[in-house]
Amino acid sequence: MTAALSERPAALALLRLAMGAAALGVWELLPRTGVVDPMLLPPPSVVFPALVTMLGRAPIRSDLLVTGAEIAVAFLISVPVGALIGVLLAEDERLGAIFNPLLFFLFGIPKSIFLPLFILIMGIGFWQKVSFGIFSTVLIVILSAASAVRSVRPEHLTVARSYGATRAQIIARVYIPSMLPILLEALRIAIIFTFTAVILAEMYASRTGIGHQIAGWGENFMMPSLLAGVVALSVIAVVINEAIRMIEHRCSAWRT
Amino acid sequence: MQRMADLNVAETPAATCAVSLRVDALSHAYAGHDVTTPALADISFEVGSGRFVVIVGPSGCGKSSLLLMMAGLRRPTAGRILCAGRPIETPDPDRIGVVFQEASLFPWLTAAENVAFPLALRHTSRAARRIRALEMLKLVGLDGFGERRPHELSGGMKQRVAIARGLVQDPPVLLMDEPFAALDEQTRMTMGDELLRIWSQTRKTVIFVTHSLTEAVYLADEVLVMSARPGRIIDRIPVDLPRPRTYEMLGGAGFAALRDRIWQQIRTP
Numbered sequence: 001m002t003a004a005l006s007e008r009p010a011a012l013a014l015l016r017l018a019m020g021a022a023a024l025g026v027w028e029l030l031p032r033t034g035v036v037d038p039m040l041l042p043p044p045s046v047v048f049p050a051l052v053t054m055l056g057r058a059p060i061r062s063d064l065l066v067t068g069a070e071i072a073v074a075f076l077i078s079v080p081v082g083a084l085i086g087v088l089l090a091e092d093e094r095l096g097a098i099f100n101p102l103l104f105f106l107f108g109i110p111k112s113i114f115l116p117l118f119i120l121i122m123g124i125g126f127w128q129k130v131s132f133g134i135f136s137t138v139l140i141v142i143l144s145a146a147s148a149v150r151s152v153r154p155e156h157l158t159v160a161r162s163y164g165a166t167r168a169q170i171i172a173r174v175y176i177p178s179m180l181p182i183l184l185e186a187l188r189i190a191i192i193f194t195f196t197a198v199i200l201a202e203m204y205a206s207r208t209g210i211g212h213q214i215a216g217w218g219e220n221f222m223m224p225s226l227l228a229g230v231v232a233l234s235v236i237a238v239v240i241n242e243a244i245r246m247i248e249h250r251c252s253a254w255r256t
Numbered sequence: 257m258q259r260m261a262d263l264n265v266a267e268t269p270a271a272t273c274a275v276s277l278r279v280d281a282l283s284h285a286y287a288g289h290d291v292t293t294p295a296l297a298d299i300s301f302e303v304g305s306g307r308f309v310v311i312v313g314p315s316g317c318g319k320s321s322l323l324l325m326m327a328g329l330r331r332p333t334a335g336r337i338l339c340a341g342r343p344i345e346t347p348d349p350d351r352i353g354v355v356f357q358e359a360s361l362f363p364w365l366t367a368a369e370n371v372a373f374p375l376a377l378r379h380t381s382r383a384a385r386r387i388r389a390l391e392m393l394k395l396v397g398l399d400g401f402g403e404r405r406p407h408e409l410s411g412g413m414k415q416r417v418a419i420a421r422g423l424v425q426d427p428p429v430l431l432m433d434e435p436f437a438a439l440d441e442q443t444r445m446t447m448g449d450e451l452l453r454i455w456s457q458t459r460k461t462v463i464f465v466t467h468s469l470t471e472a473v474y475l476a477d478e479v480l481v482m483s484a485r486p487g488r489i490i491d492r493i494p495v496d497l498p499r500p501r502t503y504e505m506l507g508g509a510g511f512a513a514l515r516d517r518i519w520q521q522i523r524t525p
Contacts, residue, residue, distance in 0.1 A: 153359070155356060155357070155359055155360050156360070156362060158324075158329060158356065158360075159354075159356060159360050159362075159373075160373075160377075161329055161347055162327050162328075162329055162347050162349070162354040162356075163347065163349045163354075163373065163374040163377055163425075164346075164347050164348065164349045164374075164377060164378075165377050166377075169377055173373075173376070173377075174362070177362070177364045178364075180364075
């Protein structure tokens with residue numbers, strides 16, 4: 001039954017669409033029928049128009065841009081820095097032995113408890129969000145890059161060397177293709193960390209950004225706007241995630 | 257002149273062949289904190305051009321290390337290795353091709369790209385690489401499998417690809433490090449026959465490391481028997497069974513006698 005379904009992608013897509021529509025239908029019906037208080041959960045027929053109006057307002061668009069910029073800058077700094085540190089830790093046994101336990105401890109601590117510290121040190125502003133975003137992201141990038149290096153098979157290195165590969169060729173033709181699947185998966189997870197950290201920092205203390213707006217709408221009981229913000233951010237997160245997943249899929253077709 | 261040489265080769269191979277590879281007083285020791293562990297002790301032998309020589313020995317005797325040294329991937333503590341008259345100190349794919357155990361193919365490349373990998377390192381043009389790779393795949397019996405990825409190939413097919421890769425630059429010497437160790441018995445027998453066919457077509461010098469006595473006797477012109485660590489050559493056994501070798505020979509008295517002779521050497525410490 002399930003096997004038959006996976007062989008018919010059109011039928012599967014149709015069923016998934018129906019599921020989505022059903023979920024929206026339930027969301028619409030719950031407040032309309034009075035099962036849930038419409039003040040607490042406005043139906044999609046209210047939320048989506050609110051979203052459209054919201055996106056039409058210049059201040060909201062600039063909030064979205066600020067949040068987007070914070071996420072992008074934090075991510076673009078975290079990835080190369082984290083990858084470089086991770087590769088160094090995996091390649092140099094002594095460095096790895098010294099720093100790995102520390103990294104694992106840090107990784108286990110919820111990053112949100114450091115947020116007040118960041119505000120005290122950095123003040124409130126663009127770089128406070130970016131630095132908190134980096135702090136939350138860089139560890140997962142370091143650990144993933146290190147494990148990506150360790151996933152390179154010694155047999156493959158021996159083969160390349162036996163055919164006279166130079167150091168640059170070994171990096172380009174063995175290390176990078178071996179590491180790519182793990183690195184891309186790490187990027188996908190990393191951007192979720194960056195996204196979460198930046199929004200959290202905005203909600204906690206900020207004057208700009210969509211996270212700040214969402215916190216405000218919540219405090220002021222503006223449910224349609226709040227839910228519109230949630231929908232907008234969800235869509236952005238899903239689009240980013242799927243984009244990376246598509247690249248990932250193309251680069252790691254061999255990994256089956 | 258060339259024809260004369262060829263005739264001689266056909267009649268009395270061992271006597272007239274030029275030396276293709278020579279290992280000269282080679283020793284190796286691993287340096288530890290306060291003790292050095294001897295791994296290989298005073299190994300000397302030579303392999304005539306076009307010969308099929310098998311090295312057998314108990315596990316841990318250093319036969320794989322010896323092969324890595326012949327490939328230029330590891331430097332011995334003492335002694336030297338000469339191939340075509342010149343020392344081997346670093347990998348030289350023009351003189352030596354290497355075939356490793358299973359899992360040595362790059363999973364992100366197709367079979368043809370794997371075969372062409374050594375050529376890609378030397379910036380051969382894409383078109384020339386492809387022609388050569390497909391030619392090699394045909395030689396190893398994988399015509400039409402060029403676009404498959406390693407995970408789509410059986411264990412035996414993967415090793416055929418690895419052999420094609422070892423031969424792609426047409427080196428005079430092919431080193432093989434337990435290439436069929438991970439295969440099942442049937443595939444292993446088939447691959448043995450296939451290797452002998454490829455060998456007789458290409459006339460390469462083959463040095464083949466294994467721990468299977470049957471495989472050693474079945475394939476070899478000559479078997480070098482190594483002792484347990486520190487590894488040394490304790491016997492050189494010429495295999496005078498006729499070629500082509502056939503499955504029926506496995507049950508013959510001559511075959512059993514050769515295998516027993518090796519076994520007696522290896523079992524006694």
